[in-house]
Amino acid sequence: MLSASDNELLTRVGAGTPMGSLLRHYWIPFLFSWEIEAGGAPSRVRLLGEDLVAFRDTHGVAGLVAERCAHRGASLYFGRNEDGGLACIYHGWRYDTSGRCTEMPSEPDDSQFKDKVRIVSYPCEERGGIVWTFMGTAYGPPPPLPALEWLDLPESHVVAAKRVQPSNWLQALEGEIDQSHVSFVHSRLALSEETREGAGRAFADRIKKLDKHPRFEVVETPSGICIGAGRRAEHGMEYWRVTQHLMPFHIMTGPYGEDPMRNWRAWVPIDDTNVFVIGLSFHPLRPFTGEERERMEARSGVWTVSPEMRAPATSAPFGAWRVLPGLDNDFFQDRDLQKSELYSGITEFWAQDSAPQITMGPIFDRTKEHLGTSDRGIIAVRRKLTARVRALAERGERPPEPSAPDVYRVRSDALLLRPGEAWFEASAERRKVVADSNPDCP
Ligand code: FES
Ligand SMILES: [Fe+2]
Structure with missing residues (x-):
């Protein structure tokens, strides 16, 4: 729960507001x-x-x-x-x-x-x-760009898109940090087919079904907050998904299985009540094949929208990236499908996130929430943002990340561990961007 004044502090982004001033440093x-x-x-x-x-x-x-x-x-x-x-x-x-x-x-x-x-x-x-x-x-003058791994990849290694959402930016960002929702709103009543979704994703689906109460641990890092979500897995093992929040609005979620393909997204405030997500999947080692690219571009993901669900382009800001499902059509929720196949009854993957986030209201009133143990990641990110906003507004201290672009050279992770093994330490090497792992790239 936040006080009304802290909620205002974190959600308002216009010029002269404390969060607006912080975001303008990145x-x-x-x-x-x-x-x-x-x-x-x-x-x-x-x-x-x-x-x-x-x-x-x-x-x-x-x-x-x-x-x-x-x-x-x-x-x-x-x-x-x-x-x-x-x-x-x-x-x-x-x-x-x-x-x-x-x-x-x-x-x-x-x-x-x-x-x-x-x-x-x-x-x-x-x-x-x-x-x-x-x-x-x-x-002052602009700092260097954040040294994200994919910035130097050739275009052939990247598939990218955007999507506009009518909600405050923070509730959208928090949706990414909250890994427990995947066992519910994104779940299927039957397990996904390996042939269509890939063995890695099918494995993750099985785990999410097996254990719906992930244990959350958070570690503050020089770039933001690193969030581990641990679940019981088969054969007495534990499955940990490691999400990286990078200041102020970047998210990298873990890969599926040992597939080196990775995801990055940023949740950028358009204004107080609208946000867009710009996201991409990248393969650090090789170009995507034509078939992979086609499949990813046509698929409904966190930021990619099925072609039939894209709204006609307009010349409004980000008007080419609007979507059809929304509050006025109940996100095309199908009650029969909800009984037979999909927990949410909503077919578009991104709309499974977007529907709850938009129904929270244009700017969610966090004085009314009740956070549980599964919300540790959200609490940690809010604390970090609040600390940075206050440091700037009250003491004139500028955020350190923009002038240390190399702190952005990190990866997310997903790994199987024996019970009791520490995920943060076990993933330390795997979270580093390895320069020579990229032989195809200039
Ligand atoms: S309004 Fe006169 S030149 Fe633009
Ligand atoms: Fe989600």
């Missing part, structure tokens, strides 16, 4: 590089409550600037992307990716006025096929 992944073309149409973006426009200028440089023109406030989304800048269609004022006004054709030729005009712009960097932005320029 790089934010928000767009796939392919979503903006050189000299092509801009894209509306809303991040941490700010309305922005992303575009790739005619030289190929990605930029993120305020949506409103400095002249009289018209939207630059409708702008002309030409000659190294984005020109407002109202009177032609043109801005480059750094927000400088470079052309002011409505003023006399000898006017110096344009040199005094700027719009807000945030620096962008592109790595791993993703455009990242740093919205904390008021606090």
